[in-house]
Amino acid sequence: MSRRFLGKRTVAAPDASARVAPVLLRKISSPQDLRSMSNADLEELAREIRSEICRLSETRSIHFASNLGVVELTIALHYCFDFLWDRLVWDVGHQCYPHKMLTGRFGQFDTLRTHGGLSGYPCPEESAYDLFKTGHAGCSVGTALGLSLGDSLVAERQNALERRRERISVAVVGDGAFSSGPVFEALNHAGDLHKKLIVVLNDNEMSICPRVGGFGRYLDQIRMAPGYLGTKTWLHRYFDRLPSAHNFLSRFKDALRTGLVGGAFFEDLGFHYVGPINGHDIPSLIDYFETVKTFEGPVFLHVMTIKGHGYAPAENDPSHFHSSRPHSNDFAQKRASKIASRSSNAETRQNAKKALERDANSRVFDRSPDSEQFDVRVADVEQSFTFWAQTAIMRLMRENPRVCVVVAAMTQGNMLENARRDFPERFFDVGISEAHAVNFAAGLAKAGMRPIVDIYSGFLQRAYDHLFQETSLQNLPIVFSLDRAGFVGADGPTHHGVFDLSYLRPFPNMTVVAPGDSSDMTLAFDFALQQDGPVAIRYPKTKAGRIERKGDVAPFELGRAERVREGTDGAILACGGELCQTALDAARAIAQGEAVGVPKLEVAVYNARFAKPVDVEMVRETLGRSLPVVTLEENAAPGGFGAAVLEIANEEGLDARPLVRLNAPDRYLPHGSRADELKEAGLDLEGTLRAFAQSWNRSLNVKK
Numbered sequence: 001m002s003r004r005f006l007g008k009r010t011v012a013a014p015d016a017s018a019r020v021a022p023v024l025l026r027k028i029s030s031p032q033d034l035r036s037m038s039n040a041d042l043e044e045l046a047r048e049i050r051s052e053i054c055r056l057s058e059t060r061s062i063h064f065a066s067n068l069g070v071v072e073l074t075i076a077l078h079y080c081f082d083f084l085w086d087r088l089v090w091d092v093g094h095q096c097y098p099h100k101m102l103t104g105r106f107g108q109f110d111t112l113r114t115h116g117g118l119s120g121y122p123c124p125e126e127s128a129y130d131l132f133k134t135g136h137a138g139c140s141v142g143t144a145l146g147l148s149l150g151d152s153l154v155a156e157r158q159n160a161l162e163r164r165r166e167r168i169s170v171a172v173v174g175d176g177a178f179s180s181g182p183v184f185e186a187l188n189h190a191g192d193l194h195k196k197l198i199v200v201l202n203d204n205e206m207s208i209c210p211r212v213g214g215f216g217r218y219l220d221q222i223r224m225a226p227g228y229l230g231t232k233t234w235l236h237r238y239f240d241r242l243p244s245a246h247n248f249l250s251r252f253k254d255a256l257r258t259g260l261v262g263g264a265f266f267e268d269l270g271f272h273y274v275g276p277i278n279g280h281d282i283p284s285l286i287d288y289f290e291t292v293k294t295f296e297g298p299v300f301l302h303v304m305t306i307k308g309h310g311y312a313p314a315e316n317d318p319s320h321f322h323s324s325r326p327h328s329n330d331f332a333q334k335r336a337s338k339i340a341s342r343s344s345n346a347e348t349r350q351n352a353k354k355a356l357e358r359d360a361n362s363r364v365f366d367r368s369p370d371s372e373q374f375d376v377r378v379a380d381v382e383q384s385f386t387f388w389a390q391t392a393i394m395r396l397m398r399e400n401p402r403v404c405v406v407v408a409a410m411t412q413g414n415m416l417e418n419a420r421r422d423f424p425e426r427f428f429d430v431g432i433s434e435a436h437a438v439n440f441a442a443g444l445a446k447a448g449m450r451p452i453v454d455i456y457s458g459f460l461q462r463a464y465d466h467l468f469q470e471t472s473l474q475n476l477p478i479v480f481s482l483d484r485a486g487f488v489g490a491d492g493p494t495h496h497g498v499f500d501l502s503y504l505r506p507f508p509n510m511t512v513v514a515p516g517d518s519s520d521m522t523l524a525f526d527f528a529l530q531q532d533g534p535v536a537i538r539y540p541k542t543k544a545g546r547i548e549r550k551g552d553v554a555p556f557e558l559g560r561a562e563r564v565r566e567g568t569d570g571a572i573l574a575c576g577g578e579l580c581q582t583a584l585d586a587a588r589a590i591a592q593g594e595a596v597g598v599p600k601l602e603v604a605v606y607n608a609r610f611a612k613p614v615d616v617e618m619v620r621e622t623l624g625r626s627l628p629v630v631t632l633e634e635n636a637a638p639g640g641f642g643a644a645v646l647e648i649a650n651e652e653g654l655d656a657r658p659l660v661r662l663n664a665p666d667r668y669l670p671h672g673s674r675a676d677e678l679k680e681a682g683l684d685l686e687g688t689l690r691a692f693a694q695s696w697n698r699s700l701n702v703k704k
């Protein structure tokens with residue numbers, strides 16, 4: 001493997017594909033146990049942790065390469081700090097597996113990301129070592145700064161007896177997450193406050209895809225700065241000799257400051273910049289942490305790591321292995337040699353990047369169905385809503401030179417590698433900067449382009465004010481392709497996209513579409529591109545089936561639902577995703593007398609298609625006749641589709657008493673499979689039949 005940075009000593013990448021028994025891991029009940037371990041033991045422990053991550057990756061989709069990259073960093077952090085007293089915040093939180101193993105959860109590690117098991121993200125309900133439930137990038141520096149301030153304010157009110165040593169807040173943020181606006185806002189604030197705070201930049205030169213943006217280049221410059229190599233060698237020689245590392249580093253600071261090594265940006269903000277240092281050298285990391293602990297004010301520790309460290313296939317192809325679906329070691333090795341055979345030197349990150357692009361070109365690329373991407377089989381991925389979205393987007397880009405695409409660091413998850421390859425001048429990945437993505441698209445639209453902003457429903461929450469001001473208020477023709485709307489499965493509550501109907505519907509000028517199947521996806525994108533204002537198309541992370549229709553698929557017409565089953569005894573109104581299929585199954589079961597508490601009835605099924613404007617005709621046809629009516633949606637009840645139906649009933653003076661609304665419940669559903677989550681929300685077949693029976697009973701009462 002390539003050695004791209006120096007440390008106190010070079011660190012051979014352990015081969016994580018060679019499994020080792022978790023002997024040391026089993027002995028660790030809390031991070032305090034690390035302090036009695038020798039350096040050799042700590043290195044062995046790192047090997048065991050890697051081996052466990054690799055083992056788990058064979059059975060399920062997990063965040064893989066990111067966790068392999070932070071093993072030594074995690075060990076060193078827990079060795080140097082007591083995070084029951086000090087504060088540790090992992091940014092995004094997807095790289096917390098080694099942290100979970102060292103904080104008393106190794107015994108449950110096999111339950112990770114399964115229903116009822118450990119979460120794949122930090123989770124305060126699991127452990128006092130997890131302070132926040134996280135999953136969205138860019139928040140760690142702000143929350144760690146808040147903790148630092150809060151702790152010092154609390155301490156000020158304590159008397160001498162109560163007071164213990166100062167707590168130290170540590171934020172660990174990846175270079176991908178580092179591009180988020182909230183990180184810069186927090187750095188700006190921290191530089192001003194001059195409170196004790198350690199920001200650890202875990203720089204592996206990667207987001208999910210290779211990182212983008214000018215700041216990434218700045219970090220590269222720091223790493224590549226002339227003098228870096230010599231200076232760091234010199235640094236480590238001195239570091240060993242000096243009695244106090246602090247003395248050394250404070251003397252060395254001036255050199256850092258002059259830009260000899262880099263980091264002037266952080267110094268100018270008010271941070272002590274230290275680095276870049278080798279993030280795989282445990283003894284050296286420990287030295288640095290012990291040193292910077294003693295610094296006054298905020299410290300920026302720039303740590304270089306290799307994403308996927310210790311597992312060659314992941315090191316060479318970190319995007320694919322960022323998080324991967326279950327794969328055997330055999331599969332991974334084959335994939336690695338496939339990439340290597342196409343590259344003269346696949347060891348470097350640059351070549352891995354090229355291999356990735358070639359993959360996309362040749363469509364050999366095995367569409368990494370990672371956790372934030374897909375939990376389903378590849379065959380299903382090829383028929384997913386996301387697949388149909390990208391198919392429509394590619395066609396529209398080919399047909400219309402004004403169509404351009406904006407994504408926020410999720411090119412792979414959005415399956416848009418082909419758009420990046422074929423239309424590089426009209427494809428924009430802005431990094432983890434969702435608010436900027438919307439502002440940027442507004443500029444493009446104003447200039448006459450037709451931007452499609454492809455962002456996950458949950459991540460677009462970041463851009464709320466820009467949906468208002470830059471989009472709705474200006475009435476700009478931006479198409480929002482809202483992937484992962486609804487339940488997302490194993491990523492759980494930080495990633496469920498169950499608020500978009502509620503956050504989009506209040507905006508004037510906004511049209512909100514919820515396609516019911518694969519044909520609808522194609523038609524919805526065509527429709528959206530014909531509109532003069534903003535249109536959001538929201539779809540879930542699942543296979544897009546094909547609604548069985550008697551005749552042809554009706555084209556999209558603003559605010560018109562599609563009746564896909566006739567019936568005069570009641571109705572089920574389904575808002576997008578696979579719910580129309582569920583509604584049809586329920587209607588069939590009711591017709592056959594299989595629904596408990598309901599006679600044989602002929603129930604109409606509507607594919608609502610629009611959540612704004614909702615089809616008034618559909619509401620008139622179904623409500624106000626004392627018949628049972630159920631609405632289905634993967635969205636919170638307030639402000640959702642069912643709420644829109646109620647609003648129309650009210651405006652039309654229709655009796656809505658029989659109406660039963662099925663929604664995402666008013667609590668956070670834990671991680672599991674999508675099927676688990678739909679079941680828990682009552683949005684599966686059984687739940688729909690129960691809701692229909694309830695509506696039937698209500699309709700009988702109304703008739704009395």
Ligand SMILES: Cc1ncc(C[n+]2csc(CCOP(=O)(O)OP(=O)(O)O)c2C)c(N)n1
Nearest residue numbers: 066135136137174175176177206207208409
């Ligand atoms: C607001 C937001 N947008 C997008 C994502 C999806 N996402 C999860 S991890 C990740 C890459 C993070 O890169 P980095 O912080 O460098 O961590 P690494 O995986 O490289 O260790 C992205 C884009 C997210 N979690 N939050």
